[in-house]
Amino acid sequence: MFNRQVRRNKLLIEVLNAKPDTIFIESCYSATYWARLFQSHGFEVRLIPPQHVKAFVKGNKNDRHDALAIAEAGLRPNVHYVPVKTEEQQEIQILHKIRARYVRERTSITNQIRGFLSDYGVIIHQGHAKLKKALPLIIEDASNSLTHKIREYLNHMHQEMLEKTEQIKTIEYEIEQLSKQQKEYDHLIELPGVGLLTASAVVAKIGDAKQFDSARGMAACLGIVPGHQASGTRITMQKITKRGDRYLRTLLIHCGRCVVNRYSNTEDPLKQYAMRIKERRGKNIAAVAVAHKLVRIMWSMLVNNTAYNPNFALTRK
Numbered sequence: 333m334f335n336r337q338v339r340r341n342k343l344l345i346e347v348l349n350a351k352p353d354t355i356f357i358e359s360c361y362s363a364t365y366w367a368r369l370f371q372s373h374g375f376e377v378r379l380i381p382p383q384h385v386k387a388f389v390k391g392n393k394n395d396r397h398d399a400l401a402i403a404e405a406g407l408r409p410n411v412h413y414v415p416v417k418t419e420e421q422q423e424i425q426i427l428h429k430i431r432a433r434y435v436r437e438r439t440s441i442t443n444q445i446r447g448f449l450s451d452y453g454v455i456i457h458q459g460h461a462k463l464k465k466a467l468p469l470i471i472e473d474a475s476n477s478l479t480h481k482i483r484e485y486l487n488h489m490h491q492e493m494l495e496k497t498e499q500i501k502t503i504e505y506e507i508e509q510l511s512k513q514q515k516e517y518d519h520l521i522e523l524p525g526v527g528l529l530t531a532s533a534v535v536a537k538i539g540d541a542k543q544f545d546s547a548r549g550m551a552a553c554l555g556i557v558p559g560h561q562a563s564g565t566r567i568t569m570q571k572i573t574k575r576g577d578r579y580l581r582t583l584l585i586h587c588g589r590c591v592v593n594r595y596s597n598t599e600d601p602l603k604q605y606a607m608r609i610k611e612r613r614g615k616n617i618a619a620v621a622v623a624h625k626l627v628r629i630m631w632s633m634l635v636n637n638t639a640y641n642p643n644f645a646l647t648r649k
Contacts, residue, residue: 359414
């Protein structure tokens with residue numbers, strides 16, 4: 333119909349006048365807001381992953397060419413659309429991002445304190461928990477070489493670190509309260525190695541698992557499947573692709589490590605599977621393999637709306 337610039341405050345009016353059958357939007361900044369807004373007016377909205385749009389951009393990159401590329405990509409067959417997230421999912425994702433920032437800030441404070449102490453010959457092992465216990469004793473210890481001014485600033489930094497820890501706990505409590513309102517959360521939290529953060533992140537990121545045709549499709553979306561390089565009939569398997577959400581993939585691999593190293597129920601088939609991989613390939617590869625298996629189990633639980641059944645889950649292909 334046209335390909336001209338439309339201001340943000342007039343976009344809804346233009347769409348209501350045009351009355352399109354389907355609205356295609358590239359899944360990027362503020363796309364979810366516009367998708368929900370258009371859906372509230374009865375339009376069918378489909379979010380397209382950016383990598384599917386990029387292939388159809390012709391010439392120099394600008395808004396006109398991007399709009400044509402989005403329309404072209406939307407009309408192609410076999411395009412995997414991104415589901416529109418609910419407000420609850422967005423709230424949980426935002427809280428996860430705030431928590432991640434608090435953790436980075438606390439880690440930065442911890443590393444800076446350890447660096448300052450090392451300049452005065454005081455060495456503390458890594459980790460904020462050990463520093464939290466040791467720092468007050470170090471500040472009060474008159475036998476070390478710390479000056480009065482340094483002790484004063486170290487005390488301020490210690491209080492700042494404690495404040496960040498309290499902020500993290502508050503955010504985690506909010507995440508838990510929001511996640512409990514999602515029916516999928518209660519099932520996912522039952523999985524071995526899966527805790528509050530991973531279960532809530534999966535609920536917020538994945539939502540409806542029926543968007544994936546298979547469990548492998550969900551694992552591929554999160555980048556926990558091996559890549560491969562093929563030439564003719566020769567196929568070489570490589571490391572995991574690491575595509576998709578890096579934050580969620582990190583949490584899942586931590587869950588795998590928990591099953592491999594700390595989960596004590598040796599009767600659980602998932603634990604036995606982890607031990608077999610560990611004996612053959614080592615603990616790191618075993619952790620990734622267990623993470624992949626957990627994603628497949630999650631897909632089955634979300635699609636069928638069932639609780640965790642270890643014997644049934646590990647028999648699924």
